[in-house]
Amino acid sequence: MKASLLLALVCTAVLAAGARADVPREPEALVRKVQEYAQKATAMAKTTFSMVQESEVAQQARQWLSDNMDLAKQRLAWLKEQLVELWKRTPAA
Incomplete structure (x- = not known):
């Protein structure tokens, strides 16, 4: 509250x-x-x-957040991999 x-x-x-x-x-x-x-x-x-x-709505909301949190973590991991690759390709100044 x-x-x-x-x-x-x-x-x-x-x-x-x-x-x-x-x-x-x-x-x-x-x-x-x-x-x-x-x-x-x-x-x-x-x-x-x-x-x-x-309530059923709260349970559905928790399930939706749980499902989408996993997807967000996957996308963040992919983005990190892409940034690491980009960092490796960038020539040192």
Whole structure:
């Protein structure tokens, strides 16, 4: 999860906890409410992230990246070979 999204969730939790605090002079109550909201937000984010990771689209994307990474490595190796040959043919100045 991006840090900016997590920060936004924490700020929202703080604002919501402040709005719902029964006695504004008790910081412990506010802290407890913020912790509860943060725990709920974290659990929701973990659940969502797990669902996205396990989705078929994510699995297909990982497979595509894996397949194309091998092709990219092959092309890079070929390019290196070509550059070595070119370097050997170039006369020294």
